[in-house]
Amino acid sequence: MAYVAVKGGERAIEAAHAWLAEERRGDPMLPELTVPQIAQQLGLAVDRVMAEGACHDRGLAALAIKQARGDLIEAAFLLRAYRTTLPRFGASLPLDTGAMRIRRRISATYKDLPGGQVLGPTFDYTHRLLDFALAAEGEPPPPAPEAPAGDATMPRVTGILAREGLMASEAPGEAEPPDLTREPLACPADRPLRLQALARGDEGFLLALGYSTQRGYGNAHPFVGEIRLGEVAVEIEPPELGFPIEIGEITVTECQMVNQFAGSRTEPPQFTRGYGLVFGHGERKAMAMALVDRALRARELGEEATAPAQSEEFVLYHCDNVEATGFVEHLKLPHYVDFQSELEKIRQMRATALREAAE
């Protein structure tokens, strides 16, 4: 592909930026949105930008949303660009989602599981009727009701199945996982690399792929073993201290998708896991990620891989919306010379075709 260096247009670009700023602000008679308002009241958009930007900072994500005028992919792009300016201090100890401070925890496989079904702040039972009361700015809603929490522990559903020997155990090990932000993606990709790519992948793309596995493109019989949402402590072990310290809490959503596995010569029939883990409250994304993670395990589990969701290259090379945006939108760049040659060719072909038709 060839590009032409084009000079000029600076003034047009400046004017375009000025107009963009004006459009971003909208009617100056209306109050300006503040970054904390976005962080608080558009929290799920902030969560999505943090997940796809692969950078957890609510304030930065909210600012990116404001700057991008609500274009969430553009906002994730801004966040990714910003993170490249920051030094890396190290890696956390693996998050212990088993010790999560739970806000929501549901299972579709067991009704009466220890710890119970905790609905949390969910849209699930809302009526999907537009609430015009929200259009009229009113008083804040009354605080949500509280009930004695007790000390109900919430064991993982996968653990319950594992105790019966019905759940394939996860590959253990403390190997240093590969990092997409340091080494470019290469296939075949091991599961830790795939999970990193999926965790920062586009929600819409993964949702569609997950959906495709349910509709027959990939052999899946998924059940939601468990979805949990809440706060987990982030711990690091700074070399100057030599012991782990907590550096704060972040909200994450985890999905354990339980799938049938027919067994193989070495493994008895049992359940296997598809796993989803995302920054913030991102249930749809965590579920889609878990479906696609399981589909991508086809090779490892000796299953036939025929569907798009089971193709590592297809999924991993296309799930990143910042990369995808870059390549799709680069088509806007001047391709004047390429196109000149195309024009020449088409004219010649037409001339030949017309001449032959005339003969």
Added chain:
Amino acid sequence: MGVLARATAAEILARLAEAPALPPHRRLRGPETGLVMARGRQGGDGAPFNLGEVAVTRCSVRLEDGTVGHAYASGRDARQAELAAVLDAVLQDPARRAAWLAAVIEPLAAAQAGRAASQAAKAAATRVQFLTMATMR
């Protein structure tokens, strides 16, 4: 350190307003903001993978008596990290530790526990009670 990492600079300053003045310190490193790669485990309990980065601010300080304090806190609050580092240093003095804990750390921890309890209570109110179905059976 977890308590200070979860507190805001304003919350720490509010506690310090009622405590003796912090001793003077020199900055050894930072406060500076960077990233920590947060890791998860495949399947929740398997091998680690890289989930995404978390913005973190850190600071290291030295008191005049040579004590070094370190702090790391998620977010980008340089003031919080510096205060936490100084507090980490003063808390290393066995003679003063109990007083600093009582003046700053314990009240902050109590406030954080209160917020966590309130969240747990709200979650508990959304716990499904399958009583009706149990009696129908």
Added chain:
Amino acid sequence: MSATLTAGFADPALDAQRCFRAVLEAMARPGRVQRIAAGPEAPPPLGPAAATVLLTLADADTPVWLDAGPQAAAWLRFHAGCPIVAAPGEAGFALACGAPPPLHDLAPGSEEEPQRSATLILQVAFLAEEGGWRLTGPGIEHEHRLRVDGAPPGFAADWAGNRALFPRGIDLILCAGDRLAALPRTTRLEIG
């Protein structure tokens, strides 16, 4: 270690940029002496130039080997976040205050990725643009002279061996006090 920990750069971004510029200039004009404005509070035996160069170039992705003692190693690890390695061959940057490891003990990179070679930061007693080594090669119009007091005996022969590896090979940064000069792997060295 904590009790002896001292500060690094006063302004990490600007200080590192200034030093990076000086190293760039030194590499582009082999044998020309650059000066470092004000060094960090580095523990001995690290001089201002060597300490500044290390803080500028080393980070979590560059393993460092050094012979400057545990205090300097702890200081560097604290401020630069770099892993400290025991074998010179594993290092991205090697700092020698005493006799340096033979150049062939350092990683020369590969034919495919010659940029993955080590850089030797050698702290010497004195550097000046007068007399001493005769330097020729890319970046030098005719000849640069560089006086290096305290270079290890037999260094010229070692350097000739290094040059023969091109495109692989070690790059050299010489530091003395607040002065630094560099010899990229392409520079020819003759003892004056």
